[in-house]
Amino acid sequence: MSAELALQSTDLALGQNLAHLLPPSWKEVIPSWFAEDTPSFDWAGFVVGEDEQEAILWGKSGGIVAGVPFFTAIFAYVNCTVEWLVPEGTAIPEGSKTKVAIVRGRARELLLGERVGLNMLARCSGIATASRKFRDIARKEGWHGVVAGTRKTTPGFRLVEKYGMLVGGVDPHRHDLSSMVMLKDNHIWAHGSITEAVKAVRRVAGFSLLVNVECQSYDEADEAIAAGANIVMLDNIEGESLHSAAKRLKDKWRGKREFLIETSGGIVEGSLAGHLGPDIDILSTSAVHQGLGHVDFSLKIQPKK
Structure with missing residues (x-):
């Protein structure tokens, strides 16, 4: 395969559901993320109880939304559902506050998934954002070769980081x-x-x-x-x-x-x-996934009317 054909293949993939690329075993890592974040008692969760709630996922800084299947699976693990309001790969405008998704579930379980989901989403979206920037610079220079990441990824988090590169277009x-x-x-x-x-x-x-x-x-x-x-x-x-x-x-x-x-x-x-x-x-280059900024997201439970 020529370099130009390889680049075209990557672009075509962006118009499809990249979650279909993930291996059957990919969800097995999610319990380990929760085991790390809640190894014992959930003290604060005891306070909020079991009432059904809605939480808004806000995009608070400019960047590319990436990590949708992982975020959805994280909340499914704690019995919550996610309704996405923007497709993966969407560019959140700089300086805006964008409503990205609605997460529904019991208050205690929403908060169990909050930090795990946000940390993953921020990191994956940061990689997609840097990847898109590098790809766009190469295009503006009139170069038709392949911009690629590297294997210098975070142990245990490689699948998410490689996925972010794909969403960003490298x-x-x-x-x-x-x-x-x-x-x-x-x-x-x-x-x-x-x-x-x-x-x-x-x-x-x-x-x-x-x-x-x-x-x-x-x-x-x-x-x-x-x-x-x-x-x-x-x-x-x-x-x-x-x-x-x-x-x-x-x-x-x-x-x-x-x-x-x-x-x-x-x-x-x-x-x-x-x-x-x-x-x-x-x-x-490892600059699309090492030493870069995250995209800022927050999850806010809505007050009951």
Whole structure:
């Protein structure tokens, strides 16, 4: 698949229900979230009782709404229902207060789910917001390659974070060590050479997995392509060095080998444009899911009339 086709595929997915991508086991993590938040007695919940109530979910800061299936399942776990008033992927305008959903259930159970749901939603929406921003910058620059996240996710929370990337419109990259083969510098150093490492992993990984090799120079990337790598990651290479290396590789191997060139390493919003170019197929960054702001939400039980 070409980089442009991969990007188009991601865009098409945004018009569909992304919750259908989630594995059958995805809800199994929710009890652990509640076990962490309420490990013993719910003292304050004792006060509010069992009356049926409605609570409004408000979006209080600008950003993309993401995490809908997780939020709904969190409240279903405590016997509450959620009526969404905006579809997932909606952009909440900056400076506005937007009614996003209505949550219904017994007061005690609404408050049991409140913080678990809000924490997840704020984080997932923050990732979707950053992802959308990175994707839009790349588009405005006229680049048609793939903007991707990384595997530098929070342990136990990866599915939510990868889901947020998808809602924001970027590629989630590999999901785990079993998804795609990535030979990084430590793999190469431990094995001895790029060529031998690629050959060794191809013997066990078979034909169905792509092999991505992290490279520190043109020469390393050239060796990786010759060995049969599907993707070469030019890591921590910037400016003219990046673009000249990418062009030389494409020119040398044109018509001989099919491969993609990925740029990665410390890419943030301000340096994004400098990594885009006609010979770059993939740009991967952890800046869409690490060290970023959350989208602010609140849940307010409505006074009885």
